[in-house]
Amino acid sequence: MKKELFALKGTICYSKNQREMIFMEDSYVVCENGVCAGVFSQLPEEYKDIPVEDMGNRLIIPGFTDLHLHAPQYAYRGTGMDLELLDWLNTITFPQEARYADLSYAKKAYSIFVDDLKHSFTTRACIFATLHRPATELLMDMLEESGLATMVGKVNMDRNGSPELQEESAKASAADTRQWLEDIKGRYDHTYPILTPRFTPSCTDELMAELGKIQMEYHVPVQSHLSENFGEIAWVKELCPTSRFYGDAYDMFGLFGTKPASNTNAAHTANNSAASTANTDSGISNDSANGINICPTIMAHCVHSTDEEIQMIKDQGVYIAHCPESNTDIASGIAPVRRYLDMGLHVGLGTDVAGGFSLSMFRAIADTIQVSKLRWRLMDQSLAPVTLEEAFYMATIGGGSFFGKVGSFEKGYEFDAMILDDHNIRHPQEISTRDRLERLVYLSDDRNLVGKYVQGRKVI
Amino acid sequence: MKKELFALKGTICYSKNQREMIFMEDSYVVCENGVCAGVFSQLPEEYKDIPVEDMGNRLIIPGFTDLHLHAPQYAYRGTGMDLELLDWLNTITFPQEARYADLSYAKKAYSIFVDDLKHSFTTRACIFATLHRPATELLMDMLEESGLATMVGKVNMDRNGSPELQEESAKASAADTRQWLEDIKGRYDHTYPILTPRFTPSCTDELMAELGKIQMEYHVPVQSHLSENFGEIAWVKELCPTSRFYGDAYDMFGLFGTKPASNTNAAHTANNSAASTANTDSGISNDSANGINICPTIMAHCVHSTDEEIQMIKDQGVYIAHCPESNTDIASGIAPVRRYLDMGLHVGLGTDVAGGFSLSMFRAIADTIQVSKLRWRLMDQSLAPVTLEEAFYMATIGGGSFFGKVGSFEKGYEFDAMILDDHNIRHPQEISTRDRLERLVYLSDDRNLVGKYVQGRKVI
Known part of the structure; x- marks a missing residue:
């Protein structure tokens, strides 16, 4: 074909x-x-x-490349819109995601999601599944069948979930992740795995260290959340007192972009293969060299990133998934996208279903422009609103380049x-x-x- | 029927x-x-x-009642979204509205508008036409035919327009307005006239005084714009140096709600008829008494209203048309709707096409909730976000009550x-x-x- x-x-x-x-x-x-x-x-x-x-x-x-969305959350998009992030996770998201332990429910839910995504303006997407391996593999099977090109992550979470939605231990989570990567080896033409620690509050240091090892071993990229909400950021500081800032709590384990191996705390040797074997076809940048730890990484949100964090994002080539609709709905705030663009960071757009309610990447473009105007008006007139051309670029090349020449x-x-x-x-x-x-x-x-x-x- | x-x-x-x-x-x-x-x-x-x-x-x-939108602007909705209010008016809006001097263009444009409005979630609307009488009457004919219940205003503007879009004089504008009201007398069952001074920068004091007279004589309600944008507010202060605040520049001429006649500068006797003969069917509040000047009024936006202005809005029962999408698109800001609700003001929702791009009142509800969250996060955590129930109320009874029991x-x-x-x-x-x-x-x-x-x- x-x-x-x-x-x-x-x-x-x-x-x-x-x-x-x-x-x-x-x-x-x-x-x-x-x-x-x-x-x-x-x-x-x-x-x-x-x-x-x-x-x-x-x-x-x-x-368009949707750089950040949650497949299991599509089922309840557009409901429960009155909560902030941490309450929203506990009250709505975790109970709903727990249902994907049931494969027949997963099949019903993911059929709708994949069909709607196929008929949306999205051609590529980086997708969070749930922590359930069988349901994640089912989702990948369906996405492969859809013809879209996607990266999909089995979610890791071994703390602060709920009795129904939490992995038994860091070891169990890591073992299940390895099993998943083995299961799908060679199975897909255009559906790729991506490591997906939910976010720092959901993953112990031990699990993060395991994921760092898996990343090096399997050369898979990584996606997670960063500096979305004030409550979340304060919590990360508590949970990782030695981290200098939120992003550092990923970087400590080699899960924050590309950098000289000597700088990483993850105890792994450098790697000069492609970013990911599983992603060979995806064209992810492959300019590694001895002594470089390549970990292509997407961090969603970056609404409240500090100067230090932004500098590390730049230095290590981390992709920012800007999710304006979600950041509005969960009342997180408005990310300083103009600043990110002017600094030459990699910025793509995400619908973040179901923090966002719409799958439409055209809407993500509109939302990007709209919230940038409000940010300009209400917060900081030194950062000019984002133009149509810029937002279109973010939705196409901005996020697409995570997949290669796209x-x-x-x-x-x-x-x-x-x-x-x-x-x-x-x-x-x-x-x-x-x-x-x-x-x-x-x-x-x-x-x-x-x-x-x-x-x-x-x-x- | x-x-x-x-x-x-x-x-x-x-x-x-x-x-x-x-x-x-x-x-x-x-x-x-x-x-x-x-x-x-x-x-x-x-x-x-x-x-x-x-x-x-x-x-x-x-x-749903759409309390504020511009029929002629529907033609270019969703384009030219990179400008603030005053530039947007001069660069895009005035040249486009000037085209409605041509009745065949008006017919083409309004056919699309009315058909789309009919198939939208709107049952009632308060609509700005253009300054052109024939095109305004054509629009009213079409709206009557659609079955919707609407109030429509021939726009008044005798200054600061463009060579193609400005009335010759205050007298000519007033005469044309009277002619319009005479023309349509008894012509419609559910299409009502509403006086429509574009906004203070477009209307000389002389024209405002004439409109005050016409309001008293014909008992028609009034719609205009208020405190939308900082540049606009500063300009009004220049143009009306004796006004205490923007709303006062309407009130000086009896065009700002209901109040004891003795307080109005408009030299008219009190009136104890219904708010409007033309609107008898519309059910507009009719609790007048001798000595009361009844001028049911809608003011769109009120994004930056001062305490004094808000108090007058309350005291004189002025309706606020909250237009969150427009206020975002033209980068005006976010109105403190929570405050207005808590004070018991009359607040309805407007799409403000084409400052807003969408005719959907469901979207206006969503936008109301969304921007209230951003306002809470970015500006003032003492004003809680608007809930689904509150925004639904605004879209139904909030704006509907301007038409009576609706x-x-x-x-x-x-x-x-x-x-x-x-x-x-x-x-x-x-x-x-x-x-x-x-x-x-x-x-x-x-x-x-x-x-x-x-x-x-x-x-x-």
Whole structure:
């Protein structure tokens, strides 16, 4: 299926860079073996005989990467929206996640989630499952079947859960994680494992140290939560009194990005393989060298990160998953995304279902712009609001680059594309292509998505 | 059509009071001559033979009142979202509104607006048109035809517009307004005029004084904008140096709610008729007495109102149209709605299209809750976030009461009802009726609306 050579014709929109977009009407984007061969206003001679699907004036844009969401929480999205993080976890989230011990419930719930994700604007996603290995593997099976490209994590949590939702011990959690990684070895083409310590309050030092070992051994990337909520941050300080700041509590165990091995406390030798064997296909940056501990890491939120923490995020190439809807719903605050962008950090967008209620990455773009305006107005007028172009970049290349060359139509990028029909967003006047895109950001729903390709595969 | 007697059966949800809701499954709401006869778990003997439409487990809720939106701006909703109020007006809004001088353009644009409004969650609305009389009357014709109940204002603006969008003089503006009110006299059953000075920067003192006279003469209510943006507020102070605060610049001309005639500067005698002849059917409060100047007034925004202004809003019964989406998009700020609710002010919700981009009043409810959380987190932890119940109340009775007994299913309320089918918001587990409603707040779109009644009329 990936061996195809074809072109889509339509109104093509993608990021030129972080601040500018390219809009090309009646143009072609060519896919060759799952990879973009470029965008052309006229098909070059070498492609003149390839199949062309003409989308008319529909928009063709790169797929979006949802850098942070919780599959089991999709079941109760949009409910229980009156709580802050820690209460929300204990009252709603933990009891609901405990249900995934029951595989038949998991099947029912994940079927809905995967079907809706497939029909959403997301082509790639980094997903938290639950601590349950069988349900996590089931979710991965379903995601593989969907055609999307995803990273999925069996969650680790050996403390501060509930009687129904907590692993027996650090050792048991680590053993189960190894078992999971063994179970799925070679099983998927485009579904990848990602280590997922829930967050510091859920994982003992012993478990974190085990995960550090597993990371080095299996070369899997890592995802977790960071500096989301004041109560959470204070709690981490209590639980890890020797950490200098929240992020340091991950870094102490080698779970916070890429750095010289000599600096890590995790007692492992350096590793010069790809970031992850399981992720060889995903294109995760592979510029390791002896003496470097490569741990591609996503940290969700970073709403209240200190200067020191931000510096370490930068120095160690940690990805920030900005989740504006969730940060609003759980009343966490508004992350200083303008600052992160200006510092050149890796910032992608996450829906954080079910802290966020919507799967729509267009909505995540809109929310990013909107909360940045409120932050500017209410908190700090030195940080200008985020523009449409910048938020679009975050949703495409910003998060996509965690998967490799993903999120653009430039030559060499993996071919993730969405076809958008916006005729139902009616207007009496002529409007520009940029206006059409801006309207989709604010006004689209799943009806506007009429085609989706991931790595060259036609998914819908 | 209004003489019908019938019942709808389903899962009925409405506000018990500002803080609590009533949820009744398998129950009946009875409509008698356009008015609610009550909600019953079993149909009383007297109604046992009336036609019953069984909606199964669909939700039946009162209609929503959109207390503030601009019909001509619907054409460019969701575009040009990078500007603050005054720049946005000059760069985008004024040139776009100028197009409504062309009646054929107006017809094209308003057809889309009215059709979308009809199929939205709105049953009642207070709408700004443009300064053009013919286009305003066309809009009113179309709205009447739609079956919705609306108040519509020909906009007044005789200064600080653009060459294409400004009336010739205060006198010309007043004359045109009188002509408009004469033109439509007796023309509509459920479409009402409302005086609409755009905002103080657009109206000279002379025009405001004329409008004060017209208000007294025609007994029409008034809508305008108040304390939305810092630049705007400073400008009003310059333009009206004798006003004590922004609201006072309306009050000086008798355009700011209800108060003893002796306190008004507008040189008119008191009036003891209903608030408006044109609005007799609308049920606007009619408790006038000699010596009282009744001017039912809606002021949109009130984001930055001073204590003095808030006190006058309270004392004179002015309605606040809270427009959270717009206040976010144009980076105005977040209004202290908790304070307004606690003070017992009249607060309804507005979409403020196209400062807001969405016509959905469910979204307005969600936005109200969301921004109240950010305000609590970022600005003032003494003002608790708004709850689902409170925001629902604002969208129904809060704004509806500007039209009279509107926004509830209690006996005596006008029969405005919406039938909601939420089966596409899938879930694997049992959920409560309140959860179903909360999900519609966050996740609904027009597909979820399968029936709508206004004043007993079946609209869709």
